[in-house]
Amino acid sequence: MSLGDEPGYGDGPRGEDGGYGGSGQTRTRLPDRPGDVYGGARRGRGSSSRSLVTVVGVVVLLIAAIAFANRGDDAASPGDSSGDKAKTSPTAASGNHPVTSKTAGIPSGFAHTAEGAQSAAANYAVALGSADMFDKARRDQILATVIAPAEVSDFEATLDEAYTPQFNKNVGLNDDGSAPQGYIFVSRTTPIGTKTTQSSDTTATVEVWCGGLLGLAGENSTNPVTSSWFTITMKLEWTGGDWKIVSHSQKDGPAPVPGDDRASSADDIAKAVEEYGGFTYAR
Structure with a gap:
């Protein structure tokens, strides 16, 4: 009604x-x-008002599109200085090629420069953060390669005290550092960037900002693979024709705000670790 x-x-x-x-x-x-x-x-229906709003909106969009196109032309022009700023940025890559030689599977033969010291520190961070460090024989081989000869014995003793059977259990490994049957142990360090805080002809102090993965990939793992962020500080010296570590320390962060990525399955993580290889880094 x-x-x-x-x-x-x-x-x-x-x-x-x-x-x-x-x-x-x-x-x-x-x-x-x-x-x-x-x-x-x-x-009245106000149709004329809506038409006016529509016309104004179209005009605004056209103006914005023209401005964007002109900006693109300007950015590509030879006289633009923005490209030069990027090239001269202290965080820009040097463009130098990575070293091609390796010792015990670790990149070696770095340039006798501050950039060479940064490249060495980045690659050494990868080696020292690898799963091989949980194996005594392989760990000693890594230390003999990246540590200054006079410091090797001290590093070996310190790390032998750190990598104990109890420590291995804490990360889900067997007493000898091997992964339990049916699981894949993941320990990877990825350098995000490097900077030199001190350098001379024979020494350099380099900080390496890193992301890391650590844990056991497998069904019902009580130590699933997690990520972390940390900064490693290495004091290097030029000895025997290469950069070697004299001292090494680590602190947490800087860490970004976590995203909302969905965690992958244990199988996906295990497959990624087995299929995706690492890099040789060059500053």
Whole structure:
């Protein structure tokens, strides 16, 4: 039932057919409101206003598109200085090629420069953060390769005290550092960037900002693979025609805000570790 069909509703006379003004149709008239300049009169649809808004919106979009296109042309012009700024940024890659020689599977033969020291530190961080460090024989081989000869014995003794059977158990490994059957042990360090804080002809102090993965990939693992962020500080010396580590320390961060990525399955992580190889880094 519409308003006006019920007796007493409406304010106009009815015709014989019960409609307004004999039209045979039911009409509803909104009551006048105090201060309403439109009163009870019929209001316009406002189509002209909407058309104007549409036109203005299209014009704004066209102006923005033209400005963006012009900006792109300017960025590509030879006189633009933004490209030069990127090239001279202290964090820009040097463009030097990575070393091609290796010792015990670890990149070696770095340039006798500050950039060479940074390249050495990045690659040494990868080796020292690898799963091989949990195997005594392989760990000693790594230390003999990246540590200055005079410091090797001290590093071996210190790390032997750190990599104990209890420590191995804490990360889910067997006493000897091997992974339990059916599991894949993941320990990877990825350098994000490096910087030199001190350098001379024979020494350099380099910081390496890293991301790391550590844990056991496998069904029902109580130590799943997790990520971390840390910064390694290495003091290097030039000896025997290469950069070698004299001292090594580590601190947490800088760590970014975690994203909302969905964690992958244990099988996906294990497959990725087996299929994706690492890099030889060059500053």
